[in-house]
Amino acid sequence: MANQLExxxxxxxxxxxxxxxxxNLVxxxxxxxxxxxxxxxxxxxxxxxxAGDPEYTVDKGEVLVDGQNILELEPDERAKLGLFLAFQYPVEVPGVTIANFLRLCLNAKRGEDVSVSEFYSKVTKAIQTLEWSEDYLTRYLNEGFSGGEKKRAEILQLMVLEPTYAILDETDSGLDIDALKVVAKGVNAMRGPExxxxxxxxxxRLLNYIVPxxxxxxxEGKIVMSGDKELALELEAKGYDWLKATV
Ligand SMILES: Nc1ncnc2c1ncn2[C@@H]1O[C@H](COP(=O)(O)OP(=O)(O)OP(=O)(O)O)[C@@H](O)[C@H]1O
Ligand SMILES: [Mg+2]
Known part of the structure; x- marks a missing residue:
């Protein structure tokens, strides 16, 4: 079985x-x-x-997680397979604290209740890595959060859930350098063979911190070029027009 997101x-x-x-992307x-x-x-x-957003119609093709096609699966089943999706515009969940939200997500992913001690040790470790304050755990998810705080909440979720594959959609715009560093810290802390x-x-700029x-x-809806990290530098310097000319 191929260990990859394809x-x-x-x-x-x-x-x-x-x-x-x-x-096509692996x-x-x-x-x-x-x-x-x-x-x-x-x-x-x-x-x-x-992520399984029902608004879009898949006309053709497959998305395989370790060889299994996930396109027919519900979003929660995808999460159970180890997928994590973070969106460009995170939603507010009034009435649900970050701590409760994280616990619900983790329980759902595991298919059983996580012990309170295991949960808090995971959360505490992640909060420390992100240099955040535990006070946020009792705030309602994303309600009244600044852009940077939403970002921290999302990356906290990533670190607590420990997915096998994560897709992070970063606006960058509106994210200050500290928020970019938070994303990078979270991703870099997760890096490893699993x-x-x-x-x-x-x-x-983000790729200075997360070296891809x-x-x-x-x-226009297709992957037209792949390369190593130098390609990002080249794009930064030249823009995209030269690429349009080559495809
Ligand atoms: N729900 C939707 N309804 C109508 N059009 C949509 C919808 N979602 C995406 N599109 C269209 O699909 C195209 C691709 O949008 P998408 O958000 O995937 O681009 P993107 O590459 O993420 O852009 P950006 O870099 O600005 O975030 C756009 O033309 C957009 O208007
Ligand atoms: Mg986008």
Whole structure:
């Protein structure tokens, strides 16, 4: 069984409008890949389809987690297989504290209740890594949070859930350098042979902190180029127009 997240010839549309046009991408377990590309090319769509967002129609193709096609599975079943999706625009959950939310997610993923002591030791460790305050655990999830605080809450979730594969859709815009560093800290703390990630980003800057094993570029619904971390530097310097000319 292949230990990887594989997107195979994925075609996706919304209301009859094609958005993804044959995406092929492999993220092996143990590697961190970056996905870059201009606005509106389908990067977030790819993340949402992998998460199971029902708004999108999959016209063709497969998304395989360690060889298993997940496209027919419910979002919670995908999470149980070890997938973690963080969205560009996190939702507010009034009335649910971060601590409760994290516990519910972890219990759901495990399929059984985690002990209170195990839960708190995980959360405490993650909070320390993120240099955050435990006071936030009793705040309602994302309610009244600043952009940076939402980001911390999301990365805290990543660290507590310990998924096998994570897809992080980063706006960068609006994230100050501290928030970028938080994302990087979380991802770097997770790095290891049992973790793979696809980090969607516009700016090379984030990749100074999360050094990717591979960089992929999406243009008009397709991956048009892949390379090592130098490719991100090249894109930063040259923009995307030269790539459009080559495809
Ligand atoms: N729910 C939707 N309804 C209508 N169009 C949509 C929807 N979601 C995505 N699209 C369209 O699909 C295209 C790809 O959008 P997507 O959000 O995936 O781009 P992106 O690469 O993430 O862009 P950005 O870099 O700005 O985040 C855009 O033209 C967008 O308008
Ligand atoms: Mg996007």
């Amino acid at each position: 997107i195979r010839d994925l075609w996706v549309s919304i209301e009859g409008q094609p958005i993804l046009k044959g995406v 993220v092996p377990k143990g590697e961190v890949h970056a996905l870059m590309g201009p606005n509106g090319t389908g990067k977030s769509t790819l993340g949402k389809v992998i 973790f793979g990630a696809l980090v969607i980003t516009h700016y090379q 094993d591979r960089v992929h570029v999406m243009l």
